[in-house]
Amino acid sequence: MLDFIPSFPAFLLIFVRVTSFFLMMPLFSYRTIPASHKVGLGFMLSIIMFTSIGAPEIAIDSTYFLLVIKEAMVGLFIGFIAALMMAAIQIAGGFIDFQMGFAIANVIDPQTGAQSPLMGQYLYTIALLFLLTVNGHHLLIDGIFYSYNFVPIDQVTIPFGNGNIAEFIILSFNKMFIIAFQMSLPVVGSLFLVDVALGIVARTVPQLNIFVVGLPVKIAVSFLVLIAVMGVLIMVISDLFSTTLATMRGLMELIGGA
Template sequence: MNIFIDLILNRYQLFLLILVRTSGIFVFSPFFSSQNIPNTMKIGLSFTISLLLTTALTEIPNFTNDAMVFLIIKELMVGIIIGFISYAFFSTFYVMGQIIDMKIGFGMANVIDPQNRVQVPLMGNFYYILAFLVLLTINGHHTVIKALIDSYKFIPIGSFKYTQETINLLINTLAKSFAIGFKLSTPIVAVILITDIVLGIMSRTIPQMNVFVVGMPLKIVIGLIIISISMPIFYGVINGVFDEIIIDIYKFLKI
């Protein structure tokens, strides 16, 4: 224990900068930013990771106390951007669920997300929780920690520069998350569209049938059936989204 205390006292500046970058990831990352995890556990985990990284880094950068404020801002930005990229791709499932909800009739039914304490779509919350569980199953949170460790190889302490390439990467990340969410919802949207066309034809051929009474529960049933059938495919979809997270994180680090 005394060894770690002496290490922190001797390298307190380096430890503080590493702790700031680690904390930045914990602000936005899907797993580490969860409100279900106690704050004491988050603080303890970030402290432990920072302590291990402090012992692992052999090259200590030269900086003065006057430059610490700017270095802290830079390190915090690196951590926040890494966490933001991972969260942006996970918001794909909210986009997907929102589109599905509007088509099958759940558009007015929102639930409270205990992680972010906001109202989210019903199916979006379902897909997000399922993706969250798969992320833990495949040890995706370990990959985020590995990306944090590798970030010091590509972006040493104090060398981060907020360039136009970084801005373009973040914009493209958001654009891809919306595009992926729309593509994932396309099969259900197509089936519901065909159902609407069939109901429109039936209303013309059978005027006595009340389409509004029959159509709403029919679209809900058909939508739930398609969702159930597509569940085995969803595991591969989550792996694809997670691969996009890793690709964009390392793309940012190499920039």
């Protein structure tokens, strides 16, 4: 026990990075998970990581507080970039809802407490179940574990002056919207054709109340197209997981100055 005391500052730095990562990371950050469970899981993971990476002895001085801030920011940054990429599913659901006419019927996401589109919440729930099925949450934990290969525990600063970090985050944001558009394109494209057909019907049969007929038709077509392309959506979500891990790795390389 006495041998552990000189290494306790290094363990505390690891604990700060892991818990900060849990604050932002998908699945682990949800408020439906008790805070005591998050802290307990972070503590156990920190012990495993501490014994695995062989952290150096670090003295508690003025530089140590800078290390604590740096560890918290590294964990938040990595968790944020993972949450950013996973938000593509919610954005795709928002695109679909807007075309279906469900945009006015947002629901409260019990996981985050924020308003969420109906289809976005539906697709996001499927994505989370798929993430757990393929052990993607283990890969996310691996991401924070291997972050010490890129950002050492004794690195004091984060190179915010490096424009590549800002450019990388902007490109990741752009990639997220592209993936969201690709996911929503089958349904949105089909509904666009339905809108064109309804417009033609409205011009040729003016007696028909197109607003009464159009909404149920668009909803029915949307669900039929979703059922038809669900397998493709699962493949896109699988690729999204790989993109998320690659994005996390790229950000860690930039923060570490690689």
